[in-house]
Amino acid sequence: MQKGLVIRSTGSWYEIRNTDGHIFQGRLKGKFKLKGLKVTNPIAVGDWVLFEVEDEAENTAVISDISPRKNYIIRQSVHKTAHGHILAANLDQAVMLATLAMPRTSLGFIDRFLVSAESFRIPTTIVFNKVDILNDEGLEYQQEIMDLYQRIGYKCLSTSATEGEGVDAFRQLLDHKVTLLSGHSGVGKSSLVNAIAPELNLRTNEVSSFANKGVHTTTFAEMFELAPDTYIIDTPGIKELGLMDTSKEEVSHYFPEMRDRLNQCRFHNCLHFNEPGCAIKEAVAEGEIAESRYMSYLSMIEGGDNRR
């Protein structure tokens, strides 16, 4: 019996990396049930599993058990049934890659991601890329935005993938961690990863194996090893994480600067919309909570995205 990390999943085959770095193509033994979780996939990228080598020459394996998860991210099925799809497990952190240059990331997009990450209890750092093409005004604005998020408690980093600025700090941020890297198209995800691990392109090609042939992989996350013990998880096609089972009342709990004030509202079920005696609206009026954050909050409770 060996222990290994699931680094890729196609739904029926799981690519497992053992502690020596050997790769096996694993499948599940018989029917495998997870208590209390209604999901379409029992095992996801980032899971640690116990397995037995089946065929030494073919590097195939049979998975017999899965270690308890410290966390996981889930995408709700399109039909909003009770079934979700686990995208990845055991994440140490997330990086929201943004840019205030072009194509500019909206603050609403950042906030939506942060709320999802809070709901999954994944600490997030916001990385502002393309700092090299900001003019003085742009730089000033970026500093303002970084201050805004740092005050709330989010770590921020300023980078230029092309000029190398902040790239060392980015590498250190990822060191010895499993990181979910997220950001909209064109923000510089590939450029930044290539800046710290230029050999990765090559390696990802090597990894591609028979298990993936002909399989549509877009709904499955992939894990890339940047350095020993250092992984990034890329979820193709997933721009934002889903919010699972979040009621409107819960959304403010995922805004750290609101969370601390919630018990000061007159009504315990206050939605901070137009209720009298609302501590959140008061804090916005006094500039203690950023207007942009409050607007993001409102759009999230009005958006109809969340279940009541």
Ligand SMILES: Nc1nc2c(ncn2[C@@H]2O[C@H](COP(=O)(O)OP(=O)(O)OP(=O)(O)O)[C@@H](O)[C@H]2O)c(=O)[nH]1
């Ligand atoms: N000036 C400048 N350009 C950058 C920087 N980072 C990336 N770019 C450019 O932005 C464009 C998009 O970069 P990518 O790394 O492909 O972005 P991506 O996030 O991987 O985009 P997708 O592959 O669509 O997900 C490319 O033309 C890069 O050269 C940066 O720090 N500064």
Ligand SMILES: [Zn+2]
């Ligand atoms: Zn309130």
